[in-house]
Amino acid sequence: MNDPMRTGPLLTMTGMTKQYPGCLANDHVSLTVERNQIHALLGENGAGKSTLVKTIYGVVKPDAGEIIWQGQKVAIQNPGHAQRLGVGMVFQHFSLFEALTVTENIALGLGSARERIGLRERIVRISNEYGLPLDPDRVVHDLSVGERQRIEIVRCLLQNPKLLIMDEPTSVLTPSEVKKLFVTLRRLAAEGCSILYISHKLEEVRALCSAATIMRFGKNVGECAPAEKTVKELAEIMINMTLHAPTPRPLTASSKPPRLVLDKLTIRSPHHFGTDLKAISLSLAGGEILGIAGIAGNGQSELMDALSGEVPAGKPESIMIDGVAAGHMGPHERRGIHGCFVPEERNGHGAVTAMTLAENAFLSGFTRQALVRFGIINTRKTAAFAEHIIRSFDVRTTGPKAEARSLSGGNLQKFLVGREVLQDPAVLVINQPTWGVDAGAALAIHEAIMALAEAGAAVMIISQDLDEIFVLADRIAVIAGGRVSAPVLKREATVESIGRLMGGTAAAEAPGEMALAE
């Protein structure tokens, strides 16, 4: 007897279609996940991966399409229904409640009162069993990103899922945490829980997954066994163009005079759950790119705020730009001495989404571009500046009068990077230069950053993406717990050595072969 409940694919989706206003997120997408399989769903940002898996989890309702689950046609109504079927999901942006404890968070994710009985003990047991240590009574806002992810995984495991969906799980982990996660995932697959693994990190997918479905612009563009392809081949299917890596730059000698100097920069975070900056000392020469690696929440945004002047530093001399003590200056005055900044968050920080591109060009450009006379805005000059940015950076938009919110993430990021780069900065600091940006825009941004350094500016990039750091930086430092390690030259750094620093405490661990480095 061929019982489809026990044999045959675990999940088959065909013709999945979902239309959002102005964007066809899924266009007749198909996906088949076999039992005991770790299946990759590959694609760029905006390729429609998240929409597809949210459909499986019942969060998104498809406009059309058929889902076969263990041989049965199903219409998944809501996450509760998905859970009862045996689908668990770990979200990319964790669906956790900061003010609640680990146990409370997990209780909220369980379907019925019966499942909550003896919950605390079961959490301890499962987390020990799978090497996912968790204290059930701690409040989430005190936990690291890695610990938060464990909560989500434990929450799923408590329901004995048959399919575990993981949406970009490693983007927030240190290399050693990634290694541990992979051990857990392989064990789960062996025990009978299939895993749908969403990523755009090709090395990882090659190391972990036995099958892959590749998406582009909401459509299927390929199926393959990732191990049989090279990273370059996978990438080319994913973004449909031949990649040319940016030409590596000759390493500049740091004999030039420093343009940005931090001297024991120490700032207490104004937020309860923020990270305090502890005695950060750095020196950047002109023509140099310094990469600051680190896991989210280790003081990156606090460092950015301190450098941009949004939060004043303790002593004026703790931040020097071109020899001028800038610690007490506000953002406006720092721009006056040729400091330019691109914050991580585009919407509402780097840009005002409801304002036009011209108005957004004015936001940080009015000082250096002299867009104000006698307190009155020079509208024509402002529009011309915006036009200049749009043309120089190939921003796809209708023009300076378009609202910032009408742009895609990649286009808006190009505009914001362009706004600062075109102001001829002496010092440029960028937090997460290509976060949530498509490959084409990322490449353009990387090239602009390199050209700027070539022209003599000191550039600091703060990024969670180690690949990006290794592509761009001349020297690399790591931020962990509000401290910044001494920078090392890129040629002397390895993913392992940087990864250990990122973990903070990971230095104590035995150095081992990276799972993903094969």
Add this chain to the structure above:
Amino acid sequence: MLKIEPRGYESKFWRYASPVLALLLTGATSGLIFAAMGRPPGLTVYTFLIAPLLQQDGFEALVVKAAPLIMMGVGLSLAYRANVWNIGTDGQFTLGAICGGGMALAFPDAPAWAIFPAMIVAGAIGGMLNGGLVAWLRIRFNANEILTSLMFAYITQYLLVYLVTGPWRDPQGFGFPQTALFSDDALAPKLIEDTNVHIGVVLAPLIAIALWFMLEKTLLGYQFRVLGQATRAARFAGFSENRLVWIAMLISGGLAGLAGMLEATGTLGQLTTTLSPGYGFTAIIVAFLGRLNPLGVIPAGLLLALTYLGGDAAQINLGLPNAVTGIFQGILLFYLLGCDILLLNRFRWASTQAPTRAKAAQ
């Protein structure tokens, strides 16, 4: 099922059409309420919105009523744009009247050229004191300005009652709670003889135009707009939130104080215990009806002034309680806020087709 669906951009059409739609819906709803009260809806709406204008001096009465509403509404549109929620303009209005009126009472024999300008300054300063206190408490102590400004409105009202029933009571006033009449020189100059049309009537639109220019064309105005849209972006640009809160509270308070002083000297000629017939809340509606745009506040102020006159007319002609005005204003603000969903969204009949038909409504 009717679904709300984001457009992804702001509709230009609905930016102007939404307040018109809100007005039409308010008219229709009011008609229904009148009908429910057993009044002919058509006649009542007519009495409310048309009849006051057809009366003799109807237009003069309208602009006099509108002047303080426009002044306060303009100040509020500026403050609300910057996310500064001053809702205690009644208090600033009253303190302006107290300071301006107090000046008139203290110097009844001052020369004509000096007294009124001095009263204007005193009135504005009175309002700014009240507003500035609110700003200071928010900046220094993080105290919510919605609550403090409103509490000050109550406190100021009691201060007024104390003054006109106590130290400032007119000794020749037969014990009525009111001050002596101001001297002729201390009255707001009239624009038209034998009417109440005073200098505030031209001052109000001029202020509106000036603040519109400030908000739309200057760096300071830009700072207000950025702060209201995105606090972090304002900090990123280097705009001081504290400074902007100060300015917003001082301008909105000062304008309310000026309005109060003009109301006392332009229409009443003395201080009594009831200076403001709820102007403070009405000005909030004026600001929203004007789309928080100082130029839009001018017609909005005229319209809301009309509802006051209409309330009086309805009371006299139809025997309806004056409070109808309040309910009309409340409905209007609800519709104004509700209709604004059309700016960024559209309604669509969602197709409930096969694969996803939900048995239980989500």
Add this chain to the structure above:
Amino acid sequence: MTALLVAFLVSTIAAATPLLLAATGELVVEKVGVLNLGVEGMMLAGAIAAFATANETGVTSLGVVAALVAGIALALLFAVVSLTLQANQTATGLALTIFGRGFSALVGAGYVGIPAPTLPKIHIPLLSDIPVLGPVVFGHDILVYLSLAILAVVAWCIRSTHLGLILRAVGDSHDAAHALGYPVVPIRYAAVAFGGALAGLAGAYMSLAYTPLWAQDMTAGRGWVAVALVTFSAWRPFWLLIGAWFFGALMYLSLYVQALGVAVPSALLSALPYIGTVIVLVLISRDARRIRLHRPAMLGRPFQSRA
């Protein structure tokens, strides 16, 4: 002296009751992340609904029911505009206050100056006759006890039940709650309606027990004080009770001192509770980090689901 003390305690509890009822409702509303500034309007609507119904029917309990209905109706109005149509919650709350004032004045125009049946005080033989303790603890009307009971139930529910956990979760992150499949908007509707019911009840207490008369704007800013109380309590029910009693005492004192004929003018004494509110707000808000720690993270933020 004992008589004075009894009068003080009894009056304080009475004056605190409408504040406590309205603030308990608002606490639940804010816990799920909604800021409803229309408490004053809902109280007024409740007050006139209770008064008019009790007056027409002669049955006070019907008046109380009418107040509940009126409070819920106004709260739902707020919910439609701010939750379904996603308008700014601050502005919508103001609209509700303006509407409630207008509505109550319109309905109440015919009821000014006439008496209505008063909510009876409970008399428990023996217990109510104990000196001091009797009148202070056992001599109130039913709404006083109800307000305390509701507060206790709300406190227990929020702290120790799964329902309370869901409410806190929605107020902490509506996106996460939505992702887990909780119906954010319906939950918020329910909380807002509950807040409206309690505000209506607070209004009924005003017009049927506290000052059994109808006067325009008779709540005199108590709805706003209730909103301030929630901030004062840092969203913790026990502190709500302390705050309500504090303001009740302040209100009683401002009346009592006036009655004593002290040289301070009565108008200035009447301002005392409002001055007290400002001072308490200032003292409480000073520690911005502490407020941020306790405040529901989603307070006042609009929620739009993409499904």
